[in-house]
Amino acid sequence: MYGTNAIQLVKEIANGEKGQLTAFSSNLFKDVIAECSQHYEDLQKSLRKMQEAGIDFQTQNEDHYGFLIHHLSLLRNKRCLMTYMHSRAEMLRNLIWKVGYEIPEEIEEKLNHTEKEYFKKHSEALRSYMSRVELHLDMDMVPPKDPYIKVRVLDDMGEVQLPSFNTANFAQHSMHFLKRTDAEKYISLGKMEELTG
Amino acid sequence: MDSGLDSGLDSGSTEVYETDVELLKRAWRQEKAAPEILQFESALVRRIVEQIQLMEETVEEFTESGIDPLTVSLYQMDLDRTQFLLRSYYRIRLQKIEKYMFHIRDNAESRLSDKEKVFVERCCADLQTHLERSVLLQLPSTYQSVFRQSSEKETDMVPRPHLDTFVVCKTKYYLGHIQLEDNADGESDSSASQRPLDEPFEMEPNVLYFVRYKAVKKFVDEGKIDLY
Structure with missing residues (x-):
């Protein structure tokens, strides 16, 4: 059924312990991406069929709805993929605040290539901001009671x-x-x- | 830390706060409680940074000249607390920027300090590259936007702060005619199921209220309401 893979990705985020990164589901991820391409192909097919038959696109025949179904499935898949990546990116950013600018090895294993890259780049952005304001914002995390x-x-x-x-x-x-x-x-x-x- | 009375409050507030540290504490509390990012208090932060430097020098001098350690540690404590406030203030803002970077870059950039502006630009560029490389470039060309689901629609994929959340607040003034539910702007969450309150809401001075942030947002910006 359309969209079952994509929802698995979102469920992974939703069911995971809050803020705990899980291993990147590269197979599932690839499947969803492939599904998107398939949807796009099918969608183009319906479109072509209507064009060839010289039917106005607004005509609500089976190809019109076929197109819509593929289009909407694609959108849904995109939303799921983006939610997955976006939530993971957010966890990564929070991780920087907790463990600092170096990724611990056991977490690095769980990331895909661009995520590692992103972690580095974002750390760099944070660091450069802190040096601009001349304050170490990563210390003093709890209000001080006693010096x-x-x-x-x-x-x-x-x-x-x-x-x-x-x-x-x-x-x-x-x-x-x-x-x-x-x-x-x-x-x-x-x-x-x-x-x- | 005692610096004279503050004159930098440009919000037309008649309230007189005693010290910059108290002002910072207020700004920090507002920032902590508000769901969206507020105006950066640049003048205040500048004064605070100067005062921190002054304090650091004083503490150093005291330590060197062998003044009673208790006195020194009292000064140190004061200094630590102020530094915590300043760091935390920066931090809360930074974390809000991280969370809603695209939204802030496009809608609230004027509220940021210059350095924050540089940071938000960089953040957005990095995240966008990341999302494009990992997801979007593998999708069909008309579905590659970070901000829109497909090519034709308006921006519908940018996370925004929830202005509908409740905040605890208090005011020193009498504020009338607060519209609790303005359904005029449909941009917020689908809170359509709520029964709209037609009667305008009034706030008495020095009474704690628990209301939706959106309804009092205007007064928070004007500095007439304190969030807790």
């Missing part, structure tokens, strides 16, 4: 130079009392956790 926080190191990092010109020895499981701005980067990378209470 200093207590953290525990989760990943052994050894001697580290902090932005506030101090060095610290971040051995695994060690606890530190750091400037929030210094610690934030490590927390977002999952190398430290904030100790509360």
Whole structure:
């Protein structure tokens, strides 16, 4: 039936966990694209048939409705394809805010070629914007309560130079009392956790 | 941070806010609550950036001259909070731009700062290339537009902000004759099923209301309504 493949793509987005990218369904995607070409061919056929018979296009015969069905199916397929790509692009953009400008390997595997390209380009656009406004917008994600926080190191990092010109020895499981701005980067990378209470 | 009273509010508001930081907080809150992007507060942001620099210098001086650490950390905290507000303000706007880039580029560009304009152009170009390469160029030629479903229709594939969402708001003025449902513009979601309220709606000062953004949009732009 027309359109069953396309709706699968949309369902993939709708049923997926929110914001979680799934592997790019290249086979399904290709099928839908092929379906579109088929629709277009059929649509042209109906059109030609009417022209050859010298029938005005407004005449509501079977070819007229055949044309409409293929046209509308094509539109629907296009909407589904675009929804799929557009939603994935949105997830990719949100990912940049969460993990930074490098795609983690396990996510990179799930992307198709142009998506990888897009991730890079959009990261670049964001970065260039931030350097123009001279602000790191990717830090300070939660409102600060205290300039200093207590953290525990989760990943052994050894001697580290902090932005506030101090060095610290971040051995695994060690606890530190750091400037929030210094610690934030490590927390977002999952190398430290904030100790509360 | 204390800078004198603000005179930069050009919206004809008679309200006097105490500091730029409070103004920024208000702008930030409005931006956070509004579904669409609002006018960029360029004068305010410029002042805030200057003040942040000043504060940073002060804190540095204090640290070097060995002033009581408690005092320094209080200044630092103030600074951190202001910086958070500024960053968050930029961030919310940026995320709105990312989400509705095509719509904003074509309909609301005047609300952006110059740098945001550059960003939105770039965003649109990148996304368009991406969508064209992955989908559109493989479709028949009359179906290749990013903005339209097929060649003949008007733009019907551009995501827009939902101006129909509800916002919590309050005003300092008495505002009468607010049309809650204007069915005149059919561009919003198909909310036709709703029963139109014929009676104009009035807002009393300092009372919280929960209304559709679209109905009070005009007053938000004029600065007469605060969103929460």
